[in-house]
Amino acid sequence: MHRANDYYGHSAVLARYCGVPGEQPPRIHGYLQHGWNIGDGMAADHEYVAGVPLFLWSERVRRRAWSMGRRETYVVGAPWAYLLRLRPEPPAAPAREGTIWYPFHGWEGQHVRGDHARLIDRIKHTETGPVTVCLYWQEFWTADVRRRYERAGFRVICHGYRGNAHQAGDPEFLDRQLTELRQHRRVASNRLSSAVWYGILAGCEPAVYGDPMVLENEDPTHGGQARIRRQWSGLHGEQIDIAQAHAAAVNELGADRMAPPAELRQLFRWTRAAARVRENAL
Template sequence: MFPTNQSFGNSVVLAAAARLPQPLFPPTIPGYVQPWLGQESSTSDHPRGVPAFVWGPAARERRHRAGYRNHTPIGAPWLYLLALEANSAIPVPPVRKALLPPEPKPNRLLYFPHHGLQGELAARRTAIALGSQAPETTIALTHEQAASEATRRAYEDVGARVVDLGPARQEVGSVAPFFLQRILQLIRVHRSVRTDVVGTYALFAHSAGAIVEAHVPRERLDALVERELGPSCVMPAQELRAIFDWSTHV
């Protein structure tokens, strides 16, 4: 299995969507699954003949222009997670209480800041710009950002609450919430979501029905969800099992 197939809990979600009996221990996927928005091709060794399972039409078109073939849009794992949530079927690892995201006070804003290459300098500017909203804001940082004491302190000094989204890569059998599950948990307990760029977090929140503060019209978010996340490409369980050669695991 490509190592990135385990990133963000993607393989766990897909195994659950395929209705495998042990989704927390997903079988090998015979190909490369797009792990994140804009990562439809592997950044490491990815032979062009290897099957790729991308999210939506936009990823397929970008791969085609880059000279890649043998790609199948299957919809983003996030969309399968939302379907699992609707059916109370999300596979839940034996989570340690200390690893659960903190329960925020009501009416808080969930903010996914974009620091670019400026790191703590951008964090300080963003924190100051929050102004009086800071004490009512939850700042969601990647595991790498949260590991920077200066970055965390920039937000904590203005009264914001900082949460660590946890590592993107998760070993099979981990007792931590997988990355996508953690994002969904946070979205569900906040009044709205703010992003600095119209990227993965904005599209995830919008497709989950959350109020998104992203400075773009709702219609634009609708179009991006369709093209990038690929809801029209989502497959039923039987087709997922067939395309991944998982039929023998049922």
């Protein structure tokens, strides 16, 4: 249905979990929330067909969607939670070190304005170990931005391409992100975001500090950054209580609301695709 379902390889991860292999996952019948937000789970810049099912990450988001008149909603948890189920951390994993830092980024339709030099100074003042800076693909391919972080002595990476209205996202995006997070002791950003929640659930110590920067024409609906800092005040700072952060991440990513493969196949209308796979295996 909606191309955003393929962003970050979300549909590919869920297809793996559901036992529906193939280079191209089946189309999800409905809209899958593709990023953490404080509204109804839907991206403000996308159009939606009334009555189409919404597959949301958490009960908090479902309640907000219901209050806005969106009735056919299902809490299924974030694809990230399913990836962790698919790839449990090895018991003898190498010791983690350093910090992976995610500067707040824009997207193709909105750009971020902020002082990268000041943010770099804050990172160098705060972090004691090696730092990996992960940039969104736009910033990564903007030489001036990327080189600022490289000249600061940071390792600079990009997890891949998110996807857009005409092209699916990189199906290995989340796998690369998980591999990187599990190599680092800390995860940090200048805004509370999906990447921070992912890092917490993957076992990183979180931090949210520094200039939050400004997104062009940022939508203040649902309260914006002021509400985020107010509602999740305990998740902001250079040192955060790990137990509190983990409990919040479980709630926000719906890690306690995951559905079994058979239920997801039914919700997504993937039952026929799964049946074809079984037939081909005989």
